[in-house]
Amino acid sequence: MFPWLDASFKQLSHRITTNKLHHALLIQGPSGLGKASFTMQLGQLLLCKDRQGDKVCGQCQSCLLNAANTHPDLHLVASDKQIGVDQIREAIKKLDSSAHMSGAKVLIIYHAHTMTESSANALLKTLEEPTANTFLLLTTDKPERILATIKSRCEKLALPLPDLDTTLAWVKTQYAGEIDINFVKLFSARPLALLAELQEEQKFTYDIFSQGLQALLQGQTNSMQLAMDWQDSADKVLKWTQYWARQQCTEQMSESVWQLSEQAIKVTQQLRNPGVNKTLLLTALLNKLALVKAA
Numbered sequence: 001m002f003p004w005l006d007a008s009f010k011q012l013s014h015r016i017t018t019n020k021l022h023h024a025l026l027i028q029g030p031s032g033l034g035k036a037s038f039t040m041q042l043g044q045l046l047l048c049k050d051r052q053g054d055k056v057c058g059q060c061q062s063c064l065l066n067a068a069n070t071h072p073d074l075h076l077v078a079s080d081k082q083i084g085v086d087q088i089r090e091a092i093k094k095l096d097s098s099a100h101m102s103g104a105k106v107l108i109i110y111h112a113h114t115m116t117e118s119s120a121n122a123l124l125k126t127l128e129e130p131t132a133n134t135f136l137l138l139t140t141d142k143p144e145r146i147l148a149t150i151k152s153r154c155e156k157l158a159l160p161l162p163d164l165d166t167t168l169a170w171v172k173t174q175y176a177g178e179i180d181i182n183f184v185k186l187f188s189a190r191p192l193a194l195l196a197e198l199q200e201e202q203k204f205t206y207d208i209f210s211q212g213l214q215a216l217l218q219g220q221t222n223s224m225q226l227a228m229d230w231q232d233s234a235d236k237v238l239k240w241t242q243y244w245a246r247q248q249c250t251e252q253m254s255e256s257v258w259q260l261s262e263q264a265i266k267v268t269q270q271l272r273n274p275g276v277n278k279t280l281l282l283t284a285l286l287n288k289l290a291l292v293k294a295a
């Protein structure tokens with residue numbers, strides 16, 4: 001288990017041991033915190049036939065099936081965009097059929113906030129009157145989007161966020177390259193997101209970005225040209241811009257840096273619209289960035 005989630009996991013496993021675990025948990029925390037892994041391990045712990053405290057035995061038939069991702073009483077529902085009512089109905093049907101392994105049954109719904117209203121309604125009855133020894137584990141990084149009727153039937157579990165030192169210490173155990181502390185600060189409470197970012201093979205590195213900026217600030221290129229060169233890496237440009245802005249204000253946030261950060265956030269949202277002109281958006285952003293340096 002991740003060090004920052006270990007205590008929460010131990011608490012839940014204690015409640016499993018003492019038969020005090022609520023049958024429906026709404027597990028909350030930002031993306032990149034480790035919710036999915038936490039929830040999967042909790043589900044596997046519930047299914048293990050020979051638990052040792054917060055550890056699965058690794059040898060019972062349930063554990064072997066889990067290791068092969070083929071446990072018949074562990075059901076997963078997930079979607080990046082929207083969880084449709086058919087997905088929920090199908091999962092409930094499987095859940096309602098008797099336990100194949102004569103033990104617990106677990107349904108995990110990842111990104112529960114992506115359930116449509118009819119999906120959520122289809123789940124209500126199961127949340128209210130679950131079959132015996134059945135556990136529903138819902139995860140979300142946007143609890144505010146979950147219907148109140150669902151929330152009120154779940155026990156809410158907000159996972160603790162790691163502090164900067166914990167994040168850094170863990171990422172160092174996973175990643176051998178150089179790690180810039182300012183970059184870590186961007187992801188402080190989301191260690192897995194930080195690691196993914198570090199590991200990602202980057203064609204567009206921070207070096208390329210800062211060399212381009214240097215050229216811009218020295219008048220060797222212009223914002224429009226850079227924006228055209230960089231438009232395919234627009235997400236990275238925005239991330240690096242916020243990183244750069246952070247570096248500019250170690251002591252206090254100047255008005256122009258604040259405006260740049262605001263603009264970066266605005267452009268990030270605008271880029272999600274299909275058909276936007278990336279070049280124009282990035283040009284405007286780079287113009288603002290050049291002003292920060294001039295100020």
Ligand SMILES: [Zn+2]
Pocket residue numbers: 047048049050051056057058059060061062063
């Ligand atoms: Zn086991």
